[in-house]
Amino acid sequence: MAATTESVKTDAAEAPLLNVRNMLLGASLYIVFYGWVRWYEGVYGWSAGLDSFAPEFETYWMNFLYIEFVLEASTAGILWGYIWKTRDRKVMSITPREELRRHFTHWVWLVMYAIAIYYGASYFTEQDGTWHQTIVRDTDFTPSHIIEFYLSYPIYIITGFSAFLYAKTRLPAYQQGMSLQYMVSVIGPFMILPNVGLNEWGHTFWFMEELFVAPLHYGFVFFGWAALGVMGVVNIEVASISKLLKKDLA
Amino acid sequence: MSASQSAVRSRAEAVKVSRTFDWLICFTLFFVVLGGYHIHYMLTGGDWDFWTDWKDRRLWVTVAPIVSITFPAAVQAMLWWRYRLPFGAVLCILGLLLGEWVNRYLNFWGWTYFPVNFVFPSNLMPGAILLDVILMLSGSMTATAVLGGLAYGLVFYPGNWAIVGPLHVPVEYNGMMMTLADLQGYHYVRTGTPEYIRMVEKGTLRTFGKDVAPVSAFFSGFVCILIYFLWHFFGRWFNSTEFVKSA
Numbered sequence: 500m501a502a503t504t505e506s507v508k509t510d511a512a513e514a515p516l517l518n519v520r521n522m523l524l525g526a527s528l529y530i531v532f533y534g535w536v537r538w539y540e541g542v543y544g545w546s547a548g549l550d551s552f553a554p555e556f557e558t559y560w561m562n563f564l565y566i567e568f569v570l571e572a573s574t575a576g577i578l579w580g581y582i583w584k585t586r587d588r589k590v591m592s593i594t595p596r597e598e599l600r601r602h603f604t605h606w607v608w609l610v611m612y613a614i615a616i617y618y619g620a621s622y623f624t625e626q627d628g629t630w631h632q633t634i635v636r637d638t639d640f641t642p643s644h645i646i647e648f649y650l651s652y653p654i655y656i657i658t659g660f661s662a663f664l665y666a667k668t669r670l671p672a673y674q675q676g677m678s679l680q681y682m683v684s685v686i687g688p689f690m691i692l693p694n695v696g697l698n699e700w701g702h703t704f705w706f707m708e709e710l711f712v713a714p715l716h717y718g719f720v721f722f723g724w725a726a727l728g729v730m731g732v733v734n735i736e737v738a739s740i741s742k743l744l745k746k747d748l749a
Numbered sequence: 750m751s752a753s754q755s756a757v758r759s760r761a762e763a764v765k766v767s768r769t770f771d772w773l774i775c776f777t778l779f780f781v782v783l784g785g786y787h788i789h790y791m792l793t794g795g796d797w798d799f800w801t802d803w804k805d806r807r808l809w810v811t812v813a814p815i816v817s818i819t820f821p822a823a824v825q826a827m828l829w830w831r832y833r834l835p836f837g838a839v840l841c842i843l844g845l846l847l848g849e850w851v852n853r854y855l856n857f858w859g860w861t862y863f864p865v866n867f868v869f870p871s872n873l874m875p876g877a878i879l880l881d882v883i884l885m886l887s888g889s890m891t892a893t894a895v896l897g898g899l900a901y902g903l904v905f906y907p908g909n910w911a912i913v914g915p916l917h918v919p920v921e922y923n924g925m926m927m928t929l930a931d932l933q934g935y936h937y938v939r940t941g942t943p944e945y946i947r948m949v950e951k952g953t954l955r956t957f958g959k960d961v962a963p964v965s966a967f968f969s970g971f972v973c974i975l976i977y978f979l980w981h982f983f984g985r986w987f988n989s990t991e992f993v994k995s996a
Contacts, residue, residue: 516766594754595754595755595756596754596755598756599757606773606774609777612781613776613777613778613784614780616780616784617783619784621848621851622852624788625787625795625849625852626856626860629799629857629861631940632799633939634940635940675992676992676993679992679993684781688784710796711791712794712795717792723785724785726781726784726786727987728987729777730823730827730984731989733774733827734827734831734988735990738990740767744756744757
């Protein structure tokens with residue numbers, strides 16, 4: 500990530516515009532971590548995740564849940580705090596090249612958000628369907644929920660808000676107010692997490708194992724639509740980058 | 750920023766930067782749309798898509814196109830109406846199918862051991878190609894909604910027929926007549942099975958009459974037209990570059 504406490508970079512030429520290494524490392528982090536998570540599910544889902552009253556459930560699943568709560572809260576605090584603390588206070592006076600570099604860094608964040616959204620909204624959510632079609636639940640904190648709701652969703656929330664915060668604190672294009680669609684694309688998917696409250700309440704109230712198209716789940720659907728806000732973000736980015744490159748491409 | 754300064758040092762670098770952004774945008778758009786589309790589709794039409802014993806000739810044919818034409822219409826509102834790129838619908842369906850296939854193989858089969866020929870996803874690609882081609886040739890949102898939406902609903906069942914046909918062959922089992930897909934369902938009992946049977950057994954759905962699927966496809970096409978209009982305008986709203994100013 501570019502250091503941004505100083506507003507004007509006089510010798511920014513040395514650093515690459517796009518830090519490919521950072522992008523690949525970031526992507527690898529998500530993929531390797533979720534590969535390990537999937538392995539953990541495969542091993543301990545069946546051996547320790549069927550009965551929430553069993554001691555091994557506490558050992559392998561509830562402790563997993565407590566640890567992820569702590570790690571997520573601390574990661575969010577440190578990451579968001581760092582991005583805010585190192586914000587550029589003279590963002591409107593940066594050079595065009597520095598602005599371009601920051602757009603690339605912003606896109607590294609957006610690529611991470613895309614990976615995180617894929618795992619959260621696609622991979623682990625549909626996985627939850629097959630787990631609950633196979634195992635009758637006796638707790639809200641089932642092995643698939645501990646991964647889906649309380650791990651993969653917070654991770655894309657942390658990533659998405661980091662991207663938003665980076666844009667807001669470092670890019671001139673986002674200084675004219677709060678981008679409506681950026682907020683939609685970050686806050687909408689975030690709202691899926693509070694909607695878990697409705698989901699769990701409903702699953703506690705009605706025995707409904709596990710009709711995926713049940714109206715109880717429509718809250719997830721509504722907030723999932725908000726991912727389309729990324730189109731507005733792309734449009735803002737295309738306009739900004741075009742402005743930066745226009746005369747050079749003409 | 751100074752207007753006299755350039756962000757790049759040569760035209761070649763400008764071209765390279767532009768192409769690099771293209772790739773970053775494509776990757777991000779593809780996977781974010783995949784995530785939003787997949788959670789929408791799995792929770793509005795998912796059960797019909799998960800299991801072959803749900804892939805019937807009335808509700809599957811009706812529901813799957815109606816709930817799946819949404820994101821293609823919205824993404825077309827961006828890619829065609831802003832950038833003249835004629836692949837919004839195909840992009841969405843490719844994303845959805847990738848998300849579904851990865852899941853069906855690694856999780857439905859890999860974690861809970863349902864065979865893949867019981868849990869394969871529906872094929873939505875023929876309708877997506879028609880939507881994109883009609884939009885590209887006509888350049889008209891109305892024509893795409895009316896002709897494309899109708900075609901999207903009508904082509905869904907024929908587009909899946911070669912895949913599900915063998916599973917709709919009637920068989921006799923313990924003195925009862927059912928389809929091979931039903932037999933799969935009986936062998937792979939799921940936690941929601943009683944509710945499933947109530948959903949699937951409605952009306953004349955399980956008879957071997959020949960008119961159920963075409964009528965369902967036609968009805969589905971009709972609703973697809975309306976949904977396309979609606980989601981085109983949703984898509985336009987999601988495309989806005991508006992900023993909210995603090996009071």
